[in-house]
Amino acid sequence: MKYFNHLSTTLLAGMLGIMSMNAAEGIEINHLGTNNTLVRVSDDARYLLLPVEESVDDATVNVLLNGRPETTIYVRLARNKVDYYVPFDISRYKDSEVVLNIVTAQGRSSVREAKDDACWKTIKLSDDFDTSNVEKFRPAFHHTPLYGWMNDPNGMFYKDGTWHLYYQYNPYGSKWQNMTWGHSSSRDLVNWEHHPNAIEPDGLGAVFSGSCIVDKANTAGFGKDEVIALYTSAGMSQMQSLAHSSDNGANFNVYPGNPIITLESEARDPNMFWNEETKEWNLLLAHALDHEMLVFTSPDLKTWTLQSAFGKGIGAQDGVWECPDLLQLPVNGTDEKKWALICNLNPGGPFGGSATQYFVGDFDGKTFTVDTPESGVVPTKWMDYGKDHYATVSWSNAPDDRKVVIGWMSNWQYAAEVPTRQFRSANTLPRDVSLFKGNDGEYYMSVLPSPEVDALRDKKVTAIKSKGISKKGLSVSLPKANDGICEIDFRLNSPKGQPVTVTLSNAAGEHVDMVFNPSDHTFSFDRTQSGLSDFSQDFPAKVKAPTLRESTSQSIRMFIDRSSIEVFDGEGNFALTNLVFPTSPYSTMTFSTGAGKATLNSLEIYTITPSTNN
CATH class of the missing domain: 2.60.120.560 (Exo-inulinase; domain 1)
Structure with a gap:
């Protein structure tokens, strides 16, 4: 009889999966195979804390609500040891049955070996998540995420006395993944308040970089002073999407007509601005692999017409072109103004890896024309000559027509390997930019710390x-x-x-x-x-x-x-x-x-x- 009971239990475990006996209270874990596990949550806690081990591959975590797919995230679930935890907010699903269908990397010989992964013994529920700094190298006066990975700043705008900063963010680990728009704001460009994530991945893909504007004249039809965001939806392909906010960028409504721009090749990081001279919207889009920037126009922020392309064979060409910006800047000491086109590229920087180059010229609303010396060779100009300055773009709607920029303070060569774990990456100090004329007759970009930095x-x-x-x-x-x-x-x-x-x-x-x-x-x-x-x-x-x-x-x-x-x-x-x-x-x-x-x-x-x- 003992043998019969043991055999029955074994057969039942094989049919229903092996249940973990070490799961935390409120969590039921069923192992279905060497790389497939179901985690059922039956608790009203705010967070499910996911244990991370950075050296392992991502696990695919499919979140089901009442049996229906809700979202998918990617987490390096701990296999041998726990480096740190990341929170998954389950409070928003309070009235639903939450099941995580998790697919981990292969490499286990049996289900019994798979269930010994550290994550199944350490996953837990909690009503809070401690973001107190535990890092020796966390900056004291630069903006950083509370936890997780950050790269490009994007979507920045100024409105009603507040500077809004969005950024490429992974809430589920300190390496690149799950691209989301994180959100912080500041009244003084020095002290920052963190807010809930602004735009999250959806059926069109992850949320890559983009820009925001304040639609003062209601050209898009969503309302006067609505905040409009354009960003790259990155799934199997890259396409451009729109979202809008009526509460100053705290929450965005994703436009049901997305995507609004599609191309047959890779393009990303839309950067838009109102052109007062032509009375229409302009947009720059990085045609990444073609090493050029595309120029579009629009009357309503929804329908965009391709007008021209700039960049092939000009400037640094070694890496992909990304994160464009186009600014009309004053020339110091004169009444003159010129246009500067910012182009971030990776790799191909002056000392290896990622960097920010720029071009000075003229713009008629449809075509950017770079200043070309008599030699016919356009010189490559860099906004910053350090190793750790990338993805630099400006705030829209800044007061007094200021041109204020901020960058990502890292380099793609080693950004994921720097000696921090609770978080990775910071932003540069904010900088005001203009132009000056050098002794050689060329126009160059002047870069100075923003006046607000004096308050430090x-x-x-x-x-x-x-x-x-x-x-x-x-x-x-x-x-x-x-x-x-x-x-x-x-x-x-x-x-x-x-x-x-x-x-x-x-x-x-x-x-x-x-x-x-x-x-x-x-x-x-x-x-x-x-x-x-x-x-x-x-x-x-x-x-x-x-x-x-x-x-x-x-x-x-x-x-x-x-x-x-x-x-x-x-x-x-x-x-x-x-x-x-x-x-x-x-x-x-x-x-x-x-x-x-x-x-x-x-x-x-x-x-x-x-x-x-x-």
């Missing part, structure tokens, strides 16, 4: 005027407060053209070396010994920016956060944005020359008050 300053802890610099070196202590975050402003003069080295270092011997070389008119940044770097062979790097002036003087404004350094030319001629991961904060700043003498005309160091990012 706490106390001026160092003030030096007119100190000599020699081979011996001039050293200054850096603030210790808040892990050494600070702003450093200085002006150098090397009248005989001697290179001046500026070194940031810590007690562990880790250091960053920056060199102003007036002889070849460059400013360089070397992070090869900056701290942790073994997570990627592409991370140790030396980068160099042209100063775009013939001068022995150089002013710099620098911002040091826990895992980044942003360097700005004092007049906006160049910027260098680089991640760094020192094992302890940089504590000393040293100015030196290899030979000869130079002068530190001024040095000011400010402590920084951490911003709100909650």
